[in-house]
Amino acid sequence: MSGTYNVYLVLLSYLIAFMSAYSAFDLARRLSAAAARVRRLCLGLAGVILGIGIWAMHFVAILAYETSLSIHYDSLLMLLSVGFAVTASWAGLACASRPAPGLRRLLASGCIVFAGVVGMHFIGMAAMGMGGDRYHWLLLMLGAAIGLAGSFGALFVSFRSQPAGGRNSYLRRLLGAAMMGGAIAGLHYLSMEAMTFGSVGHLHQRFRHAGHQDEMLGIILANCIIFLLSIIVIRGYFLDRRYREGEAFRLAVLESALDGILLVDHQGGIMECNPVMGGMFGYPREELATLHLTDLLEVPAGGSGDGGLSTEAEGREGPSGFALPVEAIRGLLDSRVETTGWRADGTAFPVEISLTRTEGFGRPVFTVFVRDITDRRKAEEHIRQMALRDPLTGLYNRSYLQEKLSSALSRAEGSRGTIGVMFLDLDGFKSINDTFGHDSGDMLLQEVGERLLHCVREEDLVSRQGGDEFIVMLSGVTPGTASSFAVRMIEALARPFYYAGREMTVTPSIGIALYPSAGTSAHVLVKHADTAMYQAKLNGKNHFLFYTAEMEASLSQQTKLEARLKLALQQDEFRLHYAPVMSVQTGRLLGVEALLRWERDGVLIPAGQFIAGAEATGLLPGIGRWVLREACRQHRSWRNAGHPAVTMSVNISARELAEEDFVEGVGHALKETEMQAEWLQLEITEEIGRGRATRLCDRLKELKALGVRLSLDDFGAGAASLRFLQLAPVDELKLDGRLIAALGECPARQAMLEALISLAHGRGMQVIAEGVERSGQLEKLRELACDGAQGYWFGQPMAAGEFERLLSYERYHRKDSSQIS
CATH class of the missing domain: 3.30.450.20 (PAS domain)
Incomplete structure (x- = not known):
């Protein structure tokens, strides 16, 4: 086709194609993830932009071609060409903008857009009466190849697996738009060059004039389109920039979460x-x-x-x-x-x-x-297990046992099965704990748990209730099999326990309650097994008993004793009597020992008849605090009355000495009663010192720091450690009355006493003999250089008022050693 081109309009036509492609791609790619209704609307708008751009590029390109041919327009075909371009553009973009499009889909989309460009071109040419007589097929095929390749390449670059934001996406859309513009322009201009026409008629002046008007109209239209597309592109750029900033923030939040x-x-x-x-x-x-x-x-x-x-x-x-x-x-x-x-x-x-x-x-x-x-x-499972298990031994605890026992009883009720509950308490555990320390006690409890587990079957359950108490639930047992289990446990615990080079022994007292004879509920079975265990302990320990109804009477007595002792403490029914301690050599009063009595219904009950019950019920520390405070108060009262100062001795138990605040309590009693610490003497039994010498000595040193005196009571009654005697900061050694009873009858016993007295004097201790009842014993003690003595030879323990008369006598009539013989 002969003619020339207006370069400005050519460039303007490409710019229209480029900007319309960019705007359409940007809109379709940006809204590919939108809801269906919004997506269809936006894709339709993108199709209109690209289709109008294709048509506008074609219109301006026709105006850019300067020829002598007469040009006119068929309105119907013109509208058809626009509609064809818009429809094909919409269909191609809809196909390409779906999520994760593959090569086949992008190729199909490129063919659809290419078809729209081709159809628009030839329908548009027909609308302007510019259909050619012949075509140069090589140029035509080249234009088609450029159009198809450019369409596919533009869609591939713009829509292939890329996020809808970011600088890379922006550049890819620019490249895709450039390729799309090249495809549209290339196909149009090569197709124009491929057309040839027959003889050309004379071009009238009005057509040339109309041609100039069309050219001006094309320029104005093209500039308006470019201006509108420029607004879309610039807005898209700033939207991209804003999107990139938001995307960067979103990614930062995702990455840092x-x-x-x-x-x-x-x-x-x-x-x-x-x-x-x-x-x-x-x-x-x-x-x-x-x-x-x-x-x-x-x-x-x-x-x-x-x-x-x-x-x-x-x-x-x-x-x-x-x-x-x-x-x-x-x-x-x-x-x-x-x-x-x-x-x-x-x-x-x-x-x-x-x-x-x-x-x-x-x-x-x-x-x-x-x-x-x-x-x-x-962690939750660990906490749950902690809630169900004893933290020290790892055995199940009381609540889990109750739950499992209740479930087992429910099953046994329907199947007429039998269940045994064994309540086990360790005999002498408190002594182990106080003597060897809590670490040793904890180890012993752990080892006891291990041994009990080896005594039962897999279907049985061993639990620790607290302290030194264990409960074992046995399934499907008879009295005979329950007895076998109990014997097995007693034998297992009879073996010594070792910790830090020390040997420890405990024995179990076991009570057994069988379902259904001893109870039908978990609470009742445990209670009755506890009753049987307590009865076994009262009957000599280290054996087992089955629950019987008669045991309730014995338990009732113990319960009544506990309640009565609490009431006695509240109603001030306890009394102190005082036993004098006399000098063997001079006959002078050396001191006094406070002895506890319980005045019940006008009768004085010695401490030996209720102190074990007080310890078993946990009331002993409270009673001990009352004794200490009352003895200090009485001593201060005597001093205020002008009587001579003598040492006030108060007995303390291992349980009291093990209390963490015991030393503080002694200091508080001295301060409260204003008694001088040097006149208070605390008596401990030799049993306290077995095995735990170093730790006990530390506690005794704390007491010595208060200024009080310490006495080792009942020496010789047990297996006291001579090492403890050497380490303990005691001021006085009290010989047990059983050693004194045979004095003068057994030479070997006398020789042993002489050695003990000599050893004590060598350690700077004062020696007091207990249980002196005859004058011959007093004479022998004088020969052995014993310092003091107490016992019925000097009189029965007496009330405070009666002892005060002794103090008065001591004050005005001092006796010598001949007067007491």
Whole structure:
């Protein structure tokens, strides 16, 4: 086709094609994830922009061609060409803008757009009466190849697997628009060159004049189109920039989150995730974006209300094999739910998920927060086990035993089975704890638990109730088999226990209650087994007894004693009597020992008849505090009356000495009564010093720091350690009355006493003999250089008023040694 081109209009036509392609691609790519209604509307607008751009480029290109031919317009064909270009553009963009388009889809989209460009060109040429007589097929095929390749390349660059934001996406759209503009322009101009016409008629002047008017109209139209497209492109640029900033912030939040985050569409498809999700589930991050929510999580069903989920999600199955209902995610909105997650290797693990809903491009988008709670579940299980198990021994505790025993009784009631409950208490454990220390006691309890576990069957249950008490539940037992278990336990605990080079021994007292003869409820069986255990302890310990109804009477007596002792303490029924301690050599009063009595119904009961019960019921520390305070008060009263100062001795038990605040309590009693510490002497028995010499000496040194005196009482009655005698900071040694009873009758006993007195004097201790009842004993003690003595030879323990008369006598009539012989 002969003629020339207006270069300005040629460039203007390409610019129109470029800018319309960029605007259409930007709009279609940006809204590819929008809701269906919004997406269709925007795709239609993108098709109109690209189709009008193709038509406008064709119109301006025709005006750029300067020829002598007469040009006119067919309005119907012109509208048809515009409609064809818009329809093909819309169809091609709709196909290309779907999520993750493949090569085939992009090739199909390129063919559709190419067809729109071709159709628009030839229909437009026909509309202007410029159909050629012949074509240069090589140029025509070249133009078609450029148009097809450019269309496919433009869509591939703009829509192939790229995010909808970021600088890279912006550059790719520019490149795609340039390729699309080149495809449209190349096809048009090569197709124009490929046309040839027959004889050309004379061009009238009005056509040339009309041609100039058309040229001006084309320039004005082209500039208006470019101006409008420029606004769209510039706005798109700033939208891209704003989007990039928002995307950078969003990615920063995703990257820095400690929990896993998923963005899920209304069908449950995963749109985006953070790196934590990849590490948590073992998938590459790119692969996660191709999965469904139910591929990772078991989504609990339930909930109500309109959460915005599409019914397309219904029926989707996860690894667990259940269908994801429409209501599944709705019920999880704004709540935390624990469920199961599946890793890439198929392993399940516990997770906590929560969901929030936002609107994205006109449709709901769900943000799923996922937290791996494996460690938390382990901690919770550990806490649960701690709640069910004794922390020291690892055995089950009281609450778990009650639960299991109640369940076993329910089953036994229907099957007529039998159940045995054994209540086991360790004899002498308190002495072990006080003598060797709490570490040794804890170790012993742990070892006892291990030995008991080896004595029972797998279906039986061993529990620790607290302190030194254990309960064993036996299933399907008879009295004979229960007895066998009890014997096995006694034999197992008879073996010595060793800790830190020390040997310790304990024995068990065991009570047995059988279902249904001894009770039909868990509470009653445990109570009756406890009653039988207590009776076994009273009968000599280290054996077992089955519960009988007669045991209740004995237990009732113990309960009454406990209640009566509490009442006695409250109603001030305890009394102190005082026994004098005399000098063997001079006959002078050296001191006084405070002895506890219980005045009950006008009768004085010696401490030996109730002190064991007080210790068993835990009342001994309270009674001991009263004794100490009352003895100090009485001593101060005598001093205020002008009587000479003598040492006031008060007995303390191992239980009292083991109390953490005992030393503080002694100091408080001295301060409260204003008694001088040097006149207070605390008496401890030699049993306290067995095995725990170093630790006990530390406690005794604390007492010595207060200024009080210490006496080792009943020496010789047990197996006292001479090492303890050497280490203990005691001021006085009291010889047990049983050593004194045979004095003068057994030479060996006399020789032993002489050695003990010599040893004590060598340690700077004063020696006092207890239980002196005859003058001959007094004479022998004088020969052995014993310092003092006490016993019935000097009189019975007496009340405070009577003892005060002795103090008065001591004050005015001092006796010498001959007067007391």
